[in-house]
Amino acid sequence: MNFVYVDKILAMEPGKNICALKRVREDEEIFQVHYPGYPVIPGSFLIEMMAQTAGRCLDAERRERGLAMLARVKGANFRSYVGPGQEAIIRAEISANRENFATAISNIEVDKDRVCNGELFFTFISYEKLAPGFRDEVLESYFIERNK
Amino acid sequence: MTEQEALKWIAELFEEPVENIRPETKQDEVEGWDSLGVLSLMAGLDEEFDILMTEEEMQNLRTVADILEVLKKNGCLS
Numbered sequence: 001m002n003f004v005y006v007d008k009i010l011a012m013e014p015g016k017n018i019c020a021l022k023r024v025r026e027d028e029e030i031f032q033v034h035y036p037g038y039p040v041i042p043g044s045f046l047i048e049m050m051a052q053t054a055g056r057c058l059d060a061e062r063r064e065r066g067l068a069m070l071a072r073v074k075g076a077n078f079r080s081y082v083g084p085g086q087e088a089i090i091r092a093e094i095s096a097n098r099e100n101f102a103t104a105i106s107n108i109e110v111d112k113d114r115v116c117n118g119e120l121f122f123t124f125i126s127y128e129k130l131a132p133g134f135r136d137e138v139l140e141s142y143f144i145e146r147n148k
Numbered sequence: 149m150t151e152q153e154a155l156k157w158i159a160e161l162f163e164e165p166v167e168n169i170r171p172e173t174k175q176d177e178v179e180g181w182d183s184l185g186v187l188s189l190m191a192g193l194d195e196e197f198d199i200l201m202t203e204e205e206m207q208n209l210r211t212v213a214d215i216l217e218v219l220k221k222n223g224c225l226s
Contacts, residue, residue, distance in 0.1 A: 071187070072184065072188060095195065096191055100190075100203060101187045101190065103195065121187075123187060
């Protein structure tokens, strides 16, 4: 299952803020079960979208502290459904950025309407724990595009 | 901030009923005051009160009274 829920980083100041895009495809695997005949992205996946986006904003700093991992979610709200064919714009502002934790305020918009928001709390895991050769293709694509 | 307000803030941070949070309450009596809770407390002190603590300083906090003392020392408790 493809669990990368960010297609592209549109803009970013590493460690400070980020804006990313996720195009929701008609054939997302999750729609087979959530729900047949009424496909909507689960709220937990919307949180994951925000976490993957904010996490990449932190990872882009490439600090020695390691990879950002979602540890806590505060005050998440879901205002409307997100379904096939829609484009989600995911934004995050890093509100605290320390050596052992970080927090982010994040939201998702579809057609300029806010569909979800929440406050995310991150801790970090050592890069040594990851498989050798681990690569984040979304981040790499952003840096390649930016350096053109 | 009064001591009562501080106790409420600590209770919310650790997601614990406020009646379970008293100055004499110890860390191991608060379920949410685990390793993640320590980081959450560190973040809360930073974001809410501009109090920057090191990990070593955080390890010295063993009771709710210790947290109250940090708030008091930094002029956040009346």
